Every structure is written in C-alpha cells, then in structure tokens.
Amino acid sequence: DGGITQSPKYLFRKEGQNVTLSCEQNLNHDAMYWYRQDPGQGLRLIYYSQIVNDFQKGDIAEGYSVSREKKESFPLTVTSAQKNPTAFYLCASSIAPQGKNEQFFGPGTRLTVL
Amino acid sequence: AQKITQTQPGMFVQEKEAVTLDCTYDTSDPSYGLFWYKQPSSGEMIFLIYQGSYDQQNATEGRYSLNFQKARKSANLVISASQLGDSAMYFCAMRESLTDSWGKLQFGAGTQVVVTP
Numbered sequence: 653d654g655g656i657t658q659s660p661k662y663l664f665r666k667e668g669q670n671v672t673l674s675c676e677q678n679l680n681h682d683a684m685y686w687y688r689q690d691p692g693q694g695l696r697l698i699y700y701s702q703i704v705n706d707f708q709k710g711d712i713a714e715g716y717s718v719s720r721e722k723k724e725s726f727p728l729t730v731t732s733a734q735k736n737p738t739a740f741y742l743c744a745s746s747i748a749p750q751g752k753n754e755q756f757f758g759p760g761t762r763l764t765v766l
Numbered sequence: 767a768q769k770i771t772q773t774q775p776g777m778f779v780q781e782k783e784a785v786t787l788d789c790t791y792d793t794s795d796p797s798y799g800l801f802w803y804k805q806p807s808s809g810e811m812i813f814l815i816y817q818g819s820y821d822q823q824n825a826t827e828g829r830y831s832l833n834f835q836k837a838r839k840s841a842n843l844v845i846s847a848s849q850l851g852d853s854a855m856y857f858c859a860m861r862e863s864l865t866d867s868w869g870k871l872q873f874g875a876g877t878q879v880v881v882t883p
Contacts, residue, residue, distance in 0.1 A: 685871075692775075692875070692876075693875055693876070694770075694857055694873035694874050694875045694876055695811075695857070695859075695871075695873045696873075697870055697871070700870070710870070740809060742809075742811060744811070750861075751799070752799055752816050752818055754801060754813040754816060755811075755813070755871060756813070757803075757810055757811035757812075758810070759808065759809060759810045760809040760810065762809075
C-alpha cells in the first residue's frame with residue numbers, strides 16, 4: 653500500500669545529542685514537509701522540499717536540519733541547538749506543493765529529550 | 767499575526783447529532799484554499815475536505831460539508847450524524863496564493879471533539 657512511514661514512533665534522547673527522524677514515502681510525491689506539534693497546538697512548519705536536493709526553511713527551522721537525497725526520503729535531524737526539542741513531529745508529502753493538492757501525513761514520531 | 771482562528775478549544779456532541787466547527791481566516795490574497803484535517807488520538811492527520819476561494823459551491827464529502835462564507839472569511843466544518851469514531855482533534859488550514867509555486871499550509875490551533883453515546 654502507498655503511504656508515508658515514520659520511524660521510530662517514540663524516541664528518547666539525552667539533552668545535547670543530535671537525533672535523526674526518518675520519513676519515507678512511496679506515493680511518488682515531489683513535495684515533502686516536516687511539522688512540529690506541541691500539546692494542544694496546531695502544526696508549525698519546520699522545513700519543506702519541492703524536489704530532490706532542494707529544501708527551504710519553514711517558520712521554525714532553527715535547530716533543525718534536513719536532506720533530500722532521494723525523492724522518497726526526507727530525514728529530519730534535531731540538533732543540540734534546538735532549545736526545546738520535545739514534541740510530536742509529523743512528516744507529510746503532496747503530489748505538488750501548490751493549488752488544491754492536499755498533504756498526506758505519516759503517523760508521527762514523538763520525541764522526548766530527557 | 768494569526769491567520770487561522772479556531773475559537774472552540776473543545777466540544778461534546780451526542781452520537782447521531784450534527785456538529786459545526788468554527789474556522790475564520792485572515793488573508794488579502796484573492797486566491798486561497800481551505801483544508802480541514804482530522805487528528806485521532808493516534809496522531810496521524812487525515813485530510814477531510816477542501817474549499818477553494820473561487821469555488822461556487824460549498825464543498826461536501828460524505829458526512830462532511832463546509833459552510834463557506836467568503837465575505838465573513840469563515841469556513842466552518844459541519845459533521846452530520848456524528849459517530850463515536852469522529853472523536854478527534856480537528857484542524858482548519860489555509861494555503862494562500864494557490865497559483866504560486868509555494869503555498870504553505872497554515873494551521874489553526876484545533877478543536878477537540880468528543881462524541882458521546
């Protein structure tokens with residue numbers, strides 16, 4: 653079945669460590685996105701990518717980095733520079749970034765920094 | 767400035783009743799789209815319905831319909847005949863500049879819906 657996978661579902665890390673969240677899609681979508689969700693709040697855009705080897709900062713990119721070496725994959729690294737990394741992270745993709753094209757979401761990764 | 771406002775943090779609705787979730791938005795762009803997503807407790811976001819600013823008719827998708835009032839800048843989601851499985855967080859989102867290469871989705875804070883038997 654086509655879809656978006658994120659791993660792991662739960663992730664625990666010590667403060668000061670970098671951590672990479674995986675996002676893979678087999679929908680053949682060009683655009684991919686990373687969002688952060690804090691309890692009781694909406695989603696905020698971290699990074700987005702329209703094509704391979706190209707990505708742009710979203711609203712809250714500080715302390716995060718991404719890569720897009722393959723169309724299917726868009727991993728997110730939460731660096732030690734991110735001051736408050738504990739959150740729920742959602743990856744999404746869409747066939748194209750504009751117009752009425754909806755974004756399809758993965759199941760999310762819940763990151764807890766101890 | 768907040769682009770999407772959802773004023774109802776939470777609401778209870780009885781099974782089989784209809785419920786309306788409010789969403790107001792702020793944009794000066796004439797071309798925009800409004801999306802509604804459902805987020806169950808599992809966390810995944812599920813796309814429900816879309817309304818374009820130039821669409822003549824209110825969008826409908828099964829038990830979901832959109833009460834789109836362009837002059838008031840509101841796009842309220844109506845869920846008819848609520849089911850227990852409708853219990854979830856519901857988010858309204860907007861994409862401005864539909865014709866531009868990059869129209870980011872901007873999300874509201876969400877409304878928690880609990881359906882009771």
